[in-house]
Amino acid sequence: MIKNRFTEMLGIEHPIVQGGMQWVGRAPLAAAVSNAGGLGILTALTQPTPEDLRNEIRKTRELTDKPFGVNLTILPTINPVPYDEYVKVAVDEGINVIETAGANPEPYMPLFKEHGVKVIHKCTAVRHALKAEKLGVDAVSIDGFECAGHPGEDDIPGLVLIPAAADKLSIPFIASGGFADGRGLAAALALGADGINMGTRFMATAESPIHEDVKQAIVEGTELDTILNFRPLRNTVRVRKNQVSTEAVEILNNGGKFEDVQHLVAGARGRKVFEDGDIEAGQWTVGMVQGIINDIPTNEELINRIISDATEIIQNRLANMLTATSPVS
Structure with missing residues (x-):
C-alpha cells in the first residue's frame, strides 16, 4: 500500500486517479475505479444536461460507497454550456472532489471552499500550476506532452515537467500523461509527484463504457x-x-x-x-501510452497490479541496486 498526503487528503486507498474523459467518465467506470481504491471521476459535460449529471451522480452512489469526483472542463464550445448549473448540481449533490480543467477555476473557488470541496486543477505548465496554487486549489494534476486530449502549447514531457513542478509547488500534485502501470507510478513518485492520473489506460478496462x-x-x-x-x-x-x-x-x-x-x-x-466501435468514424482522444497497454483487465485487477508492481520496484529492484561503499582513505 502506498499512502501519502494526497491519499489522506481525499480519503482514498491508492494514489491513482481516473481523469475526466468526455463520453467515457460515466458511473460504471468511476465506481469501478473507486471500488478498487483509486479515485473515479464522472465527466460533467458527458451528461447532456445538469439534471442528467445529478442522475449520474446518484447512479454512481448506488455502485460505490467510496469517494469519487466530478470533472468540469471549461473550454470554447460550438454551443453555449451552462457551466454554473453543472457546478451547482455537483455541489448540491455533496460531491467533495472536483477536477477542473481548461479555464481558470477562480470564479467557482468561493463556492467550493464554502462547501468543503477539494479542487484538483489540471495544468500543462508549472506557471499555471503556481497560479492555481495561489487561487487556493487543493492539488494540481500536471499534464505532460505525452497526454491524450489537450497537452498545452509548450511541449514539455513529463520527465522534465514533473520534477520542475515538484521544485516549485507546496501543495500535492499528481502526474498525468504517459502512465499505465507500476513502472509509471514508481517513476512519478521518484520525480516528486504524489500519485498519477490515467485516462487512456482506464479506457481499456472491462468496466469502461466504450465499444470493445x-x-x-x-x-x-x-x-x-x-x-x-x-x-x-x-x-x-x-x-x-x-x-x-x-x-x-x-x-x-x-x-x-x-x-x-x-x-x-x-x-x-x-x-x-x-x-x-468504428475507429474511423470521427476524431477521438487517446494518449501515446497506448503503446504500453497490452490487455483489458478489470479496474480491480489493474489497480492492484499497478500498486504491486510499483511496490516491488521501489522496495526490491531499486533497493537492490544500492551498494555499500567503502570510505575513501
Whole structure:
C-alpha cells in the first residue's frame, strides 16, 4: 500500500486517479475505479444536461460507497454550456472532489471552499500550476506532452515537467500523461509527484463504457499512432491518428480555419466512435501510452497490479541496486 498526503487528503486507498474523459467518465467506470481504491471521476459535460449529471451522480452512489469526483472542463464550445448549473448540481449533490480543467477555476473557488470541496486543477505548465496554487486549489494534476486530449502549447514531457513542478509547488500534485502501470507510478513518485492520473489506460478496462473494438484498438495501437490537431489554432489536442484526424490536420496546416474542419472534428462523431466501435468514424482522444497497454483487465485487477508492481520496484529492484561503499582513505 502506498499512502501519502494526497491519499489522506481525499480519503482514498491508492494514489491513482481516473481523469475526466468526455463520453467515457460515466458511473460504471468511476465506481469501478473507486471500488478498487483509486479515485473515479464522472465527466460533467458527458451528461447532456445538469439534471442528467445529478442522475449520474446518484447512479454512481448506488455502485460505490467510496469517494469519487466530478470533472468540469471549461473550454470554447460550438454551443453555449451552462457551466454554473453543472457546478451547482455537483455541489448540491455533496460531491467533495472536483477536477477542473481548461479555464481558470477562480470564479467557482468561493463556492467550493464554502462547501468543503477539494479542487484538483489540471495544468500543462508549472506557471499555471503556481497560479492555481495561489487561487487556493487543493492539488494540481500536471499534464505532460505525452497526454491524450489537450497537452498545452509548450511541449514539455513529463520527465522534465514533473520534477520542475515538484521544485516549485507546496501543495500535492499528481502526474498525468504517459502512465499505465507500476513502472509509471514508481517513476512519478521518484520525480516528486504524489500519485498519477490515467485516462487512456482506464479506457481499456472491462468496466469502461466504450465499444470493445475501441478498447482493442488501444491495445493494438503503438506510441506512434497519435496525431496533434489544432496546432495552428493554439488549441492543440492529441488524438488517434486516423483518416478523419489526418485530414483535419492537413486542412489546418494548409491555412484552413476551424470552420473548414468543424464537420470532421464534431464531438458527435467522436461519440459515435465510442458507441459504435468504428475507429474511423470521427476524431477521438487517446494518449501515446497506448503503446504500453497490452490487455483489458478489470479496474480491480489493474489497480492492484499497478500498486504491486510499483511496490516491488521501489522496495526490491531499486533497493537492490544500492551498494555499500567503502570510505575513501
